[in-house]
Amino acid sequence: MNEIKKPTIVFMGTPEIAEIVLENIYLKNYPILAVVTQPDYQPKGKPDNLISPVKKLALEKNIPISQPQRLDVDFKKWLEGLKPDLIIVTAFGKIIPKEILAIPKHKSLNVHASLLPKLRGASPIQNALTNGMAETGITIMLMDKGIDTGDILSQKKISIESEDDYVTLTGKLAVIASHLLIDTIPDWINKSITPKKQDTAQATMCQLIEKSDGKINWTEDAQDIYNKFRAFRVWPGIFTFWENKGNLQKISLNEISVEINISGKRYHLGEIFRYSDSKIGIQANNGVIILGKIQLAGKNETSVDDFLNGYPNFIGSILK
RNA sequence: CGCGGGGUAGAGCAGUCUGGCAGCUCGUCUGGCUCAUAACCAGGAGGUCGCCGGUUCGAAUCCGGCCCCCGCAA
Numbered sequence: 001m002n003e004i005k006k007p008t009i010v011f012m013g014t015p016e017i018a019e020i021v022l023e024n025i026y027l028k029n030y031p032i033l034a035v036v037t038q039p040d041y042q043p044k045g046k047p048d049n050l051i052s053p054v055k056k057l058a059l060e061k062n063i064p065i066s067q068p069q070r071l072d073v074d075f076k077k078w079l080e081g082l083k084p085d086l087i088i089v090t091a092f093g094k095i096i097p098k099e100i101l102a103i104p105k106h107k108s109l110n111v112h113a114s115l116l117p118k119l120r121g122a123s124p125i126q127n128a129l130t131n132g133m134a135e136t137g138i139t140i141m142l143m144d145k146g147i148d149t150g151d152i153l154s155q156k157k158i159s160i161e162s163e164d165d166y167v168t169l170t171g172k173l174a175v176i177a178s179h180l181l182i183d184t185i186p187d188w189i190n191k192s193i194t195p196k197k198q199d200t201a202q203a204t205m206c207q208l209i210e211k212s213d214g215k216i217n218w219t220e221d222a223q224d225i226y227n228k229f230r231a232f233r234v235w236p237g238i239f240t241f242w243e244n245k246g247n248l249q250k251i252s253l254n255e256i257s258v259e260i261n262i263s264g265k266r267y268h269l270g271e272i273f274r275y276s277d278s279k280i281g282i283q284a285n286n287g288v289i290i291l292g293k294i295q296l297a298g299k300n301e302t303s304v305d306d307f308l309n310g311y312p313n314f315i316g317s318i319l320k
Numbered sequence: 321c322g323c324g325g326g327g328u329a330g331a332g333c334a335g336u337c338u339g340g341c342a343g344c345u346c347g348u349c350u351g352g353c354u355c356a357u358a359a360c361c362a363g364g365a366g367g368u369c370g371c372c373g374g375u376u377c378g379a380a381u382c383c384g385g386c387c388c389c390c391g392c393a394a
Contacts, residue, residue, distance in 0.1 A: 211392095249325095250391075277358070297391040298325030302332060309345045310333030 007085030007106055007189055011054075012036040017174040018090040019053035021111055024178035025088065026061055030185075033082045034064040038093050071097055079103055086185070089143060090177065093122075098145040106189055108143040111181055113173045115139060115155060117203035120148035125170055127206035128160060129231035132223070135159045136169075138177045140184045142195055147205075151195030154184045165230040211236040216253070218270035218319060222287025226258035240270075240319040242296075244311070248320070254301050255292030270319040280304045282319060 008031045011022050018037075026032060037054040051059075058065045068075045071094060080103055087108035089096065101108040114124035116139040121127075128136040137157040142150040156176050160169060187193045214236040216225055229238050239252045259281070267273050267283040272291075275281030281288040291304040308314055 252391090295390085296325090299332095299390065300326095301390095306332040306346080309331070309347090312333095312345070 006030050007185070008033050008083070010034050010036065010079065010082060010084040010087050010104070011090075012087060012092045012096070013054050013090040014038045014052045014093045015091050016053045017113065017170050017177065018092070019057050020174035021088070021090045021178045021181060022054055022057055024182060026057075026063075028182050032063050033084050034066055036066045036068065036092070039067045039069060071100060076100055076103075086189075087143075088181065095147070096143070101143045101145075109153065109181075109184075109188070110141055110143045110148070110150065111177050112139045112141065112148055113137075113170075113177065114206075115157060116141060116148060116152060117198040117200065119204055119206045121206040121208070123206050123209050125166060125173065126209055126231040129164070129166065129169065130224075130227050132227050133160060136173070138173055138180050140180060141198075149198060149200075149203075151197055153188055153193050153195055154180055156180050166233040209236065214238045216240045216319075218282070218284055220285060222258050222284035222289055223260055225284055225289055226256065229253065229256055242314070242317060242319055244313070244317075250297040251319075252295040252297075252301075253289070253291065253293075254295055257290045257292065258287055259290060260287040268318050272315050272317055272319065274315060280308070280315065 006029065009025060010033050011018075011025065012035070013019070013022060014037050022032075022035065035054055035058045037052045037058070040051050040055075055065055055067070057063075066075070066078065076097075076099060079100060084104045086104050086106045087101065088111065089108060090111040091113070096108075112120075112124065113136070114120070114128065115135075115137040119127050119136070124136070135157055137155055139152055140154045141148070141152045144150040158172055158176060164172075184193070209232070214228070214232050216228070216238055218225075218240070225238070232238055237252050237254065239250055241248045242251050243249075259275070269283055269285065271283050273281055273283065275288055275290060280291045282291065293301050293303055294307055295301040296307075
């Protein structure tokens with residue numbers, strides 16, 4: 001790696017993956033002028049504001065913080081005043097106008113958690129999992145006015161293990177992202193990288209996740225249901241409905257596993273049955289979902305064994 | 321004052337409407353049975369029924385206030 005004068009950086013990002021990338025930039029002694037992150041979120045009934053992981057780290061390291069509601073004229077003026085050499089964006093969560101992207105001398109780079117042009121958009125990690133993909137990766141690219149359509153500077157692949165879920169995969173990708181970024185910045189400043197156009201014909205877009213996407217359809221393959229569980233681990237989770245004494249009650253499946261080698265008798269799709277002495281299963285297509293921890297709406301999370309002590313009629317019902 | 325569910329033994333729940341001995345399943349302890357077991361049989365321990373006040377001969381239950389947990393919406 002060539003020696004360069006380190007560019008001054010404004011970092012824009014919000015969740016854990018952004019925090020890890022930011023931390024590595026900080027540890028490598030890049031001058032960070034400011035971080036920009038989403039406004040604090042105040043949940044009802046909780047005493048404390050939830051602050052983004054990026055903000056938490058910035059507070060710890062005494063880096064100036066901006067949390068604009070909108071990226072408007074005032075924000076632009078503020079940013080111009082900082083005269084950054086480079087903007088780094090990682091999972092920021094808002095679309096950034098191109099006037100802002102154009103401010104830094106060395107433009108704006110985006111760290112995206114997929115192998116572009118695959119999985120452009122807001123939720124690449126979850127979509128890699130729901131699609132059952134065998135590999136994904138990190139792309140660092142120049143930002144333009146489209147969503148993840150900019151020219152590619154560098155990429156790194158990672159294989160997705162069958163036991164990976166959103167948490168573990170995000171962790172792995174974050175580490176790769178932070179290293180790839182540190183390797184890429186000097187080459188970009190030195191102009192020793194030629195940006196590559198994306199092959200638009202190969203592009204796929206990932207849709208924004210909604211809470212309702214967590215609803216389980218018991219006619220789906222067991223493996224697909226399990227993939228959804230892995231992808232939605234942190235949010236929105238997966239859920240189904242149980243008819244108990246005439247009431248439809250929402251049940252979240254917070255901890256499950258899957259058995260795809262089906263043996264023995266089959267049940268109705270969505271039917272709950274005793275899969276073995278210690279396992280409670282739900283029949284899905286081409287496999288069985290094994291319950292670990294579940295949560296009835298309005299109640300605390302419990303193990304399925306505890307749940308059955310209170311609701312013995314659970315076994316034999318059919319989930320909807 | 322956004323909408324809704326909940327707080328009962330170590331865990332999960334019923335009982336509350338219609339006030340009248342504190343219950344169920346599991347766990348735990350003791351004993352029995354068994355080659356053996358997360359099995360089976362018998363017995364026991366374990367409760368401030370979230371907190372405060374009110375009504376009543378009598379309150380987990382009815383009335384008023386408060387605290388806490390959770391789901392939805394944002």
